[in-house]
Amino acid sequence: MNLTIDEILTRGVQQVLPDKKGLAQLMAKRKIKLYQGFDPSAPSLHLGNFVGLMKLRQFQKLGHEVIFLVGDFTGMIGDPTDKLATRKQLTREEVLKNARAWKKQIAMLLETTGTNPVKIIFNSKWSDKISFKDLIEITSKVTYQQLIERDMFQERLKKKEPIFLHELLYPIAQGYDSVVMDVDLEIGGNDQLFNMMIGRTLIKVFKNKEKHVLTTKLLIDSEGKKVGKTTGNALFLDSKPEDFYAGIMSFPDEVIYLSFELLTEIDLTGVESKIKNDPMLWKKKLAYEVVKLLWGEKIALKSANKFDKTFSKKEPEFSLEIKLFKSLSETIAPYTSLKSLSDAKRLIQQGAIKINGDVVTDLNYKIKKGDKVKIGKKIFGTLI
Numbered sequence: 001m002n003l004t005i006d007e008i009l010t011r012g013v014q015q016v017l018p019d020k021k022g023l024a025q026l027m028a029k030r031k032i033k034l035y036q037g038f039d040p041s042a043p044s045l046h047l048g049n050f051v052g053l054m055k056l057r058q059f060q061k062l063g064h065e066v067i068f069l070v071g072d073f074t075g076m077i078g079d080p081t082d083k084l085a086t087r088k089q090l091t092r093e094e095v096l097k098n099a100r101a102w103k104k105q106i107a108m109l110l111e112t113t114g115t116n117p118v119k120i121i122f123n124s125k126w127s128d129k130i131s132f133k134d135l136i137e138i139t140s141k142v143t144y145q146q147l148i149e150r151d152m153f154q155e156r157l158k159k160k161e162p163i164f165l166h167e168l169l170y171p172i173a174q175g176y177d178s179v180v181m182d183v184d185l186e187i188g189g190n191d192q193l194f195n196m197m198i199g200r201t202l203i204k205v206f207k208n209k210e211k212h213v214l215t216t217k218l219l220i221d222s223e224g225k226k227v228g229k230t231t232g233n234a235l236f237l238d239s240k241p242e243d244f245y246a247g248i249m250s251f252p253d254e255v256i257y258l259s260f261e262l263l264t265e266i267d268l269t270g271v272e273s274k275i276k277n278d279p280m281l282w283k284k285k286l287a288y289e290v291v292k293l294l295w296g297e298k299i300a301l302k303s304a305n306k307f308d309k310t311f312s313k314k315e316p317e318f319s320l321e322i323k324l325f326k327s328l329s330e331t332i333a334p335y336t337s338l339k340s341l342s343d344a345k346r347l348i349q350q351g352a353i354k355i356n357g358d359v360v361t362d363l364n365y366k367i368k369k370g371d372k373v374k375i376g377k378k379i380f381g382t383l384i
Contacts, residue, residue: 009023179199245287352375
């Protein structure tokens with residue numbers, strides 16, 4: 001990958017505000033300070049976080065000061081972005097427990113030692129100390145109209161569903177991070193634009209400083225659904241490499257090129273046309289490149305060989321241990337896309353379930369320990 005300022009501000013980038021040219025000029029003049037925030041809503045970083053880490057990696061390689069901000073304070077509030085219902089609030093203990101393994105995971109992509117290590121900071125360091133007086137002062141710089149205009153809030157208003165005050169305060173809490181850290185740039189997915197622009201407003205007011213905002217493209221399919229979901233579960237960085245490889249192989253063909261752009265460092269010249277000629281070959285190359293980046297070449301080769309043996313050559317390994325429940329539908333429900341009984345019953349009735357090699361469509365089929373179960377095309381397990 002040709003690491004230039006233009007490449008960094010173009011590859012996988014949705015938009016740069018207020019303008020790309022201004023940020024490029026600033027980066028050419030001096031090293032900038034930038035960050036992306038990650039709320040610990042799960043005990044592992046996932047594919048969506050991976051996109052952000054790749055962009056941080058690029059800036060770090062050019063020598064800029066990179067901050068990985070752990071939102072242990074904002075994570076307790078819960079980001080309302082794209083949520084049509086109030087998120088469950090987490091305790092401090094829950095968010096810290098979730099973030100425990102993150103340092104090891106980000107070290108898969110970012111330098112955590114050496115001359116320019118990533119700085120890992122927790123936003124509770126300052127947010128815990130904000131008094132009610134401070135909060136009034138901060139919120140006086142943002143209008144109610146600015147906050148309520150968000151699409152998901154408008155949808156809730158139409159449905160007469162509640163919008164809690166802490167949800168309105170989330171973008172202010174996130175935006176204040178920029179003020180305290182005095183950054184030049186914030187990075188985030190394109191769905192985070194609103195929150196990041198609040199930070200731009202606040203840093204302008206409190207520091208009289210222009211903060212740039214860079215949004216990365218979202219890894220979504222033609223219907224706008226986020227990619228990276230296999231049997232209802234996001235691809236997490238604490239997954240087994242072979243499972244991560246198989247998860248990427250489940251991506252629709254339409255996102256292969258976008259995935260190369262967001263998740264790899266290979267030169268993209270001519271790749272799009274090559275994918276059209278042989279999408280399966282290039283999907284395998286994508287899976288290999290991603291696993292190699294995260295776990296190394298040896299493990300990537302091992303994962304590719306296992307996939308070929310298990311799926312391509314139709315020689316499944318029933319290595320997954322599936323807990324036996326009273327009924328077949330209860331047993332397979334956790335492995336369906338919706339993780340529900342109704343979804344499990346639908347799969348059974350559609351003939352998508354095999355027990356010991358035979359298709360089972362009877363909802364009352366009696367299962368027992370030791371049975372070999374195939375769910376859909378890619379899940380093979382033994383009942384325990």
